[in-house]
Amino acid sequence: MAADATSAASVISSPVGVIAGGGAMPFAVADSLAAHGITPVLFPLRGACDPARVEEFRHRWISVGQLGRAMRLFREEGCRDLVFIGTLVRPSLTEIRFDVTTLRLLGNVIRAFRGGDDHLLSGVGRILEQGGFRMVGIKDVAPDLLMPEGCISRAWPSDNSKADIERGRAVLTALGPFDIGQAVVVIDGHVVAVEDIEGTDALLARVARLREEGRIRAATGRGVLVKAPKSGQDLRFDLPTIGPRTLEGVAKAGLAGIAVVAGNTIAAEPQAMIAFADAKYLFVIGLPA
Amino acid sequence: MAADATSAASVISSPVGVIAGGGAMPFAVADSLAAHGITPVLFPLRGACDPARVEEFRHRWISVGQLGRAMRLFREEGCRDLVFIGTLVRPSLTEIRFDVTTLRLLGNVIRAFRGGDDHLLSGVGRILEQGGFRMVGIKDVAPDLLMPEGCISRAWPSDNSKADIERGRAVLTALGPFDIGQAVVVIDGHVVAVEDIEGTDALLARVARLREEGRIRAATGRGVLVKAPKSGQDLRFDLPTIGPRTLEGVAKAGLAGIAVVAGNTIAAEPQAMIAFADAKYLFVIGLPA
Known part of the structure; x- marks a missing residue:
């Protein structure tokens, strides 16, 4: 470490x-x-x-x-x-x-x-x-490129989203030992999909497609993307990263926002990311490690 | 129960x-x-x-x-x-x-x-x-429709496949509390993908696509699909099921075979499933519960 x-x-x-x-x-x-x-x-x-x-x-x-x-x-x-x-x-x-x-x-x-x-x-x-x-x-x-703790967006997670975030973190913790799943999508308490070797953008595209196909029936603007480092991951080599494209994926997947681990996540192009989040009223929150 | x-x-x-x-x-x-x-x-x-x-x-x-x-x-x-x-x-x-x-x-x-x-x-x-x-x-x-313990195919899992099966069961156990992931694909020790609300056929199609795109580089005929009931799942209402279509998906995904929990998995159209497995030299094994 x-x-x-x-x-x-x-x-x-x-x-x-x-x-x-x-x-x-x-x-x-x-x-x-x-x-x-x-x-x-x-x-x-x-x-x-x-x-x-x-x-x-x-x-x-x-x-x-x-x-x-x-x-x-x-x-x-x-x-x-x-x-x-x-x-x-x-x-x-x-x-x-x-x-x-x-x-x-x-x-x-x-x-x-x-x-x-x-x-x-x-x-x-x-x-x-x-x-x-x-x-x-x-x-x-x-270190200035890392996500701080708290919301960097104007939007804040609702109680519903907070519960989804908790569940998402629990799933990622459970998957920690297995070198899979740096991210998970949770909607209204349901774990909808787990990131695989395709990465986060593909995960969000999958959720967007499931919504289009009617497999996800929750209203748009519900659910969260939760990202966290894998346990045992060497944070010098591979930090989770979010950026404007991640937020675009979150918007297309119809989610309410994204939660990451503060200090252990890179915020790429933060200005563009925050501008996009605020335009779409999506939240971006850094959780305590 | x-x-x-x-x-x-x-x-x-x-x-x-x-x-x-x-x-x-x-x-x-x-x-x-x-x-x-x-x-x-x-x-x-x-x-x-x-x-x-x-x-x-x-x-x-x-x-x-x-x-x-x-x-x-x-x-x-x-x-x-x-x-x-x-x-x-x-x-x-x-x-x-x-x-x-x-x-x-x-x-x-x-x-x-x-x-x-x-x-x-x-x-x-x-x-x-x-x-x-x-x-x-x-x-x-x-009960005659349930998978028995042991191999019902001519092919048997190799030591490599046995290790993948163990890892797959461990992942499914870890995901047990979360109402997701009745199935997982493991290739050469790597957890490649976890089943989401799309189900097993879609999981296998995803793995087949990842192979086509070169994201999975392991040789064809390596890796396993492992299926198990979710912990806490009421087995009266929702038993995992495998059938000929599952085996077709396993073949297209380039895997070596499939492992399920004996007694807790329905084998649909077993004759057609075994015929297909034997023609493609895939294994189908029922694990002790």
Whole structure:
């Protein structure tokens, strides 16, 4: 687990290497680092990170499976502290070109692939730490990107929604040991659907379709999306994330709002997200961890 | 909970009323009753039960929400013992035409609708028992339709599949309190998807699609569908059911087989199911309860 955010942040060494997957978050993290006087160096992952946006930052391209080359580049750039951020579709073993260092450590990598995605990322993280680097989390380097406690929307959850939130958290707690279900949709006390390997956007699309097909009969504007980290999840590598697209999905699914764990959830593009939530009168609430 | 099958069966009073929803099972139950010297009277639910097949049996049509009329017909036919069997899409309160007796008991019915489907069926069951009837289960009247313990297929689960089965049962146990997830798909130790209100066929179709889209990279012929009753589920009203269509879904999802709880799962059209399983070398196993 990541150390306490404040204490860890005080010893972050500049520059910080940002291992950058897909989506907007790597750039938000880089911006946040720069705003706090820490130099970011991006290490965009080929095939995942946006090549256009990465041009705004100092960067060196890396590839999955090329750990030896990546560690050489981290050292060349003077990055001891590394943060991994962004989306990464789980690669197929047969599609990866391994370099010599990676092949030497292949036993570990293979073991990492056998478990869930958490184990994969933790496994790579361990290899990097054996190489003398330190894996830090968003909590350590850019805590301003995390959801605060309380409502960030104008709308607040009704008592009905509060009960749905409680039930959703209970389901996610029960599923904690199984590396599935970072999110769940609860409507009027009914657990309607559990997130699977498709992720939250697909979960919400499924709920929207069930509503269209009349399988969900509750009125529009009832029900919640509840998201929480899996228990045992290494929060340095894989924090739950919400953003404007999540809220669009919540609106299409006819729900009342979204509840996440404060401090353990990334709020991507918060301004756009809040604007959308307020326009649709959806609530966005951070729950105590 | 239903009483022990043998002791209850010994006091079943002929004729037995079969409240018949959709699908083939009501007719299988009626056939099984007749084969054991008990006269079945079908009470097909309008909009759910097949009007053509019901003609083979003595029957009186009934409607959801017309409990008064239904109880009168049960009495006219001399049916003290009632069994509910078949599929029933959860009706909308506003679509139901209630009779006077039902309106008198409406408080109970509304309460029944607020919970999950289990509560709905249990609620109606309680009303019928207050009316002097006895709700019995398939275990009591047609235990020959239930999955036995052990493999009914030629194929047996591999050690890999056995581990997936264990994990699947653990997930279903964890979800027990939440009225969701009567089935789960586990592949190589990964919990891939949990059944939601769409049911098992839709779950398997989802897994088949995830395979097509390359989101599941495991080889075909790996992974299991595990089905179990929800904890607290009233097994008189809602037993998990498998049949040929389930096996077709398992084949399309590229799984190795299916594991269910022996004695607590209906095997619909077992001959066709086993023939299909053996043709595709899929296993079908009944686990100890």
